[in-house]
Amino acid sequence: xxxxxxxxxxxxxxxxxxxxxxxxxxxxxxxxxxxxxxxxxxxxxxxxxxxxxxxxxxxxxxxxxxxxxxxxxxxxxxxxxxxxxxxxxxxxxxxxxxxxxxxxxxxxxxxxxxxxxxxxxxxxxxxxxxxxxxxxxxxxxxxxxxxxxxxxxxxxxxxxxxxxxxxxxxxxxxxxxxxxxxxxxxxxxxxxxxxxxxxxxxxxxxxxxxxxxxxxxxxxxxxxxxxxxxxxxxxxxxxxxxxxxxxxxxxxxxxxxxxxxxxxxxxxxxxxxxxxxxxxxxxxxxxxxxxxxxxxxxxxxxxxxxxxxxxxxxxxxxxxxxxxxxxxxxxxxxxxxxxxxxxxxxxxxxxxxxxxxxxxxxxxxxxxxxxxxxxxxxxxxxxxxxxxxxxxxxxxxxxx
Ligand code: GLA
Numbered sequence: 126x127x128x129x130x131x132x133x134x135x136x137x138x139x140x141x142x143x144x145x146x147x148x149x150x151x152x153x154x155x156x157x158x159x160x161x162x163x164x165x166x167x168x169x170x171x172x173x174x175x176x177x178x179x180x181x182x183x184x185x186x187x188x189x190x191x192x193x194x195x196x197x198x199x200x201x202x203x204x205x206x207x208x209x210x211x212x213x214x215x216x217x218x219x220x221x222x223x224x225x226x227x228x229x230x231x232x233x234x235x236x237x238x239x240x241x242x243x244x245x246x247x248x249x250x251x252x253x254x255x256x257x258x259x260x261x262x263x264x265x266x267x268x269x270x271x272x273x274x275x276x277x278x279x280x281x282x283x284x285x286x287x288x289x290x291x292x293x294x295x296x297x298x299x300x301x302x303x304x305x306x307x308x309x310x311x312x313x314x315x316x317x318x319x320x321x322x323x324x325x326x327x328x329x330x331x332x333x334x335x336x337x338x339x340x341x342x343x344x345x346x347x348x349x350x351x352x353x354x355x356x357x358x359x360x361x362x363x364x365x366x367x368x369x370x371x372x373x374x375x376x377x378x379x380x381x382x383x384x385x386x387x388x389x390x391x392x393x394x395x396x397x398x399x400x401x402x403x404x405x406x407x408x409x410x411x412x413x414x415x416x417x418x419x420x421x422x423x424x425x426x427x428x429x430x431x432x433x434x435x436x437x438x439x440x441x442x443x444x445x446x447x448x449x450x451x452x453x454x455x456x457x458x459x460x461x462x463x464x465x466x467x468x469x470x471x472x473x474x475x476x477x478x479x480x481x482x483x484x485x486x487x488x489x490x491x492x493x494x495x496x497x498x499x500x501x502x503x504x505x506x507x508x509x510x511x512x513x514x515x516x517x518x519x520x521x522x523x524x525x
Contacts, residue, residue, distance in 0.1 A: 127166045129265055130523035133258025134159040134516050135249035136299035137332070137480055138471055139323070140437055141403045143445060145293025145313045146350050147396045148369035150403050152310055153295050155303020157514040158243040160251075160258045161522070164266050167234040174202055177240040190214075195287075201252060204287030205259045208279045209269070235266070246338035248472025252288065253296035256280035261301070261519045273301045273519075274316070291347050292473075303518030310407065314369055323410045324417040328427050328466065330482055331489045332511045333459070335451045337476035337504070345447060346473050349392060356381070356389050371400055395444035402433045409433075431467025431482050435460055438469035447474025451504050455479055458496050462487070 134155040141151035167173070175182040176198055183199055187206075191214050195203045207214050239258070243251040257280045264271050271279075277297035284290045298311045298318060307320040360367055360381055367373060370393075373381070378397060382390045409426050416423040438456050442448040448456075452470045456479055459468040464487035471480045483489070489510035500508050 128523060128525055129162075129164040129262060129521065131162040131164070131258050131262040131265075131519065132159050132517075132522050133162065133254045133261065133519045134300055134303060135243040135251055135254045136296055136303070137249070137330075137513060137515075138295065138299070139308060139480070140406045140433060141295075141399065142437060142441060142469075142471070143293075143349065143447070143473075144396065144399055144403065145295035145311070146291070147353055147400075148314050148371055149396070149400050150310055150312050150407075151293075151295045152308050152403065152406060153299035154308045154515045155299050155518045156249065157516040158241075158249060159516070160239055160241045160243065160254045162258045162262050163236075163238045164262050165236045165238075167236045169234050169236070172235045173237070175236075175238045177238055198255065200287045201255050201283055202259065204283030205256050205263070205279065208282050208286070209260055209263055209271075237262070244334060246477060247332075247334050247336075248470075248474075248477025249332075250296035250300065250472070252284065253280060253292075254300050256283045257297055257300040257519050265521065265524075277301050288343075289347075290343050291350050299518070301519050303516060305517045306515050308410070308515070314371070321407075321410060322414060324413055324423070326413075326417050326423060327485050328482060329485055329487070330480065330513055332471075332513050333455055333468070333479040333481055333489075333493070334509050334511065335455060335476055335478065335500075336506045336508055337449065337451045339449055339475040342473055342475040345475065349445065349447065352389050352392050353396065356385055356393050359384050370396055373397065391444040391446070395440040398440055398444075399437060402437055406430065406433055427466055427482065431465070434467030434469040434480065434482060441470055441474065445474075449475050451500070451506065452476065452479060454503065455496070455500060455508060458499075462492070464492070 135158045136153045137156055138151060138153040141149050145151050171184045171186050173182060173184050185193060190203060190206055241251060243249050243254055245251050260276045260279050264276060277294060280297040281292060281294050284292045295311060299309055302309055302318050304320045307322055310319045310321060363381055363384060364377060409430050413423040413426045442453055448470050456468050459465050459481060464484040466482040468479050468481040471478050493510060497508050
């Protein structure tokens with residue numbers, strides 16, 4: 126019996142929030158929270174998928190999948206299968222699942238089990254990791270030969286078409302291209318992916334999970350995207366040859382603002398400022414690496430990094446308007462502490478985790494006890510802290 130085990134991580138994003146669909150560069154990384162998938166060939170005549178954490182399982186015949194009604198994790202599974210095997214489902218090209226040239230496994234007898242250590246709705250891209258792990262595993266099982274980038278696009282389309290979220294490509298790129306101890310710079314214009322290191326000397330990163338998820342998240346995300354696309358349409362009308370938001374100057378921006386309503390002006394102001402913050406972050410990361418190499422203290426530069434994180438939070442809260450009271454409370458309290466260099470909400474918004482940069486002498490759980498107690502008294506929700514490590518992207522754990 127053939128067996129394949131895949132690990133598919135979630136992600137953090139250092140900076141460049143909501144820039145992956147706004148012509149920006151984003152700086153995410155895969156983390157040590159992941160999905161684990163087991164693929165096994167069986168003699169049963171159907172595909173059987175078990176979501177071990179939920180104690181749920183699903184059987185289906187490959188040929189009938191397109192007709193099945195789904196929700197929750199089943200919709201992601203359905204999306205990944207249909208988009209990966211679209212020739213079979215949508216163009217009616219005869220597809221022979223047992224053809225030895227493309228198939229290691231028989232499609233008729235596949236047993237997939239998965240479980241996850243990524244908290245759902247925490248802004249750590251649990252759904253992207255689910256899709257990336259599944260599509261990567263199926264690509265291996267059937268020797269389909271798709272590149273990681275093609276798999277990222279299928280995982281993204283699954284979110285668009287089967288979950289109704291018009292997300293960018295950052296989460297999928299982070300999960301599939303992550304490198305241990307390295308950050309990714311994903312240029313969302315030319316789709317170039319590079320990695321770089323940010324030494325953490327005397328500082329640490331941790332996550333503070335607010336444990337809230339407001340159901341606004343998906344609709345508001347799509348709304349923001351539509352607003353910015355409309356603003357871009359207007360910019361093209363006004364300036365003709367403008368290449369991207371990265372190329373607009375303040376004079377042009379002022380002129381464009383006169384064509385936009387107040388809400389669109391605020392959204393765009395955030396995007397332009399965040400593009401500038403990413404550039405500063407990249408320069409600071411280089412400076413820190415140099416200083417560490419030359420044994421010079423990089424603390425000043427970390428202070429500046431922290432300020433960038435805080436400024437991103439303010440922009441997301443006041444201009445992009447995707448934060449929420451719980452997250453704002455935690456962020457405001459955190460940054461009052463002398464050992465905290467910076468903190469911001471992370472991901473799509475309306476709940477989830479804060480990313481925190483702190484000095485090394487700060488012990489997340491111990492020093493935060495009072496804040497966590499006040500938080501639960503005020504909001505009735507139990508926040509929790511998690512150290513976070515930068516890990517390898519989607520990879521094979523067992524293949525035999
Ligand atoms: C969600 C989306 C990403 C990205 C972030 C915000 O995680 O899936 O594509 O837009 O929000 O940066």
